[in-house]
Amino acid sequence: MGEVDPAFIQELEHRPKFAALESQGIPQIDLSPIINSSTATAIEDLVNQVHDACKNWGFFQVINHGVPIEVREKMESAAKKFFDQPVEEKKKVRRDEENPFGYYDTEQTKKVRDWKEVFDFKVEVPTLIPTSSYESNDEHAIKYPNQWPHHPPELREASEEYVKEVLKLFYKLLELISLSLNLTSNRLEVFFSKNQTSLARINHYPPCPAPDLALGVGRHKDVGALTILAQDDVGGLEVKRKSDGEWIFVKPTPNSFIVNVGDIMTVWSNGKYEGAEHRAKVNSTRERFSIPIFFNPASYTVVEPLAELIDERNPAKYESYNWGEFLATSERNNFKKPDVGNIEFNDFKKHDKLKLDDVISRVENVVI
């Protein structure tokens, strides 16, 4: 084991294989028909592709998405400059009990340390996180600002510009997903129109002396509605294929984004679209960066299967739950209770008969 702290070592069955499968990768979807306002048939075809990808994989990759390459490059270069600094500098903006956003390097997934350091910031500022009750008028809601480092000075502007562009892509995808569920095109947008709690994260995976024993991020599903991820050309992301449970390597495609369905979308769609487990491998020679944005609704949102998608023949498969309650508990517990277990989203499935309180006591490390 040599230089790697045992806290990073994965159980044998969860260690990465180095000849991971690349064939039959996640679907690639060309978004040019919506960027260039195309014919109804082209849009319909796109909607079908989105439907199949969300249903069969929970993951897809988009090209010709409309996010300007210069905006992404600026963001990536500022991110690299930030992480290139000594750890004492980065810790000047570390997350703590006062503010859950900023720099962090001791995250665990399923009780095993991730081989990574992150910088988190909110998409909408200030973000309202409720403390005591979970209503829209919660007087005790804390308004968290983002913490920006002095160096590099351009990180803030580059990040804000990047988020602005990816948000446009997000709304287009939301429309396509709504249509693919036979809903009106703006059905899901309303959940994000005010006080969205979306989180942007820069993941930095340094080279690791034991990439066969540790993971950059252990296996997990994202808990929000939808994630849009930019990965660099190093590669490391693997998705668990639903059809046979094999881990599939997502080959980096220049200037593409990876899109994946989160647990909230699973509930809204009443299980039609279920997110897939994924993880990130590390390697011994090259550092790797990835930038996910986790799109989440307002904290007072009651997450439940959409009325249009349930009837007598298709009853609700999930208990409803309050996103703010989930969020407040997980954000606090992220740094206060390192030793409890992860929320597993299936805990909300009706047949499990578990309520939020049962699972909150097991929150450890929820990516929100």
Ligand SMILES: O=C(O)CCC(=O)C(=O)O
């Ligand atoms: O780095 C990656 O490719 C995946 C990161 C991820 O899944 C996450 O941060 O939730």
Ligand SMILES: [Fe+2]
């Ligand atoms: Fe993830």
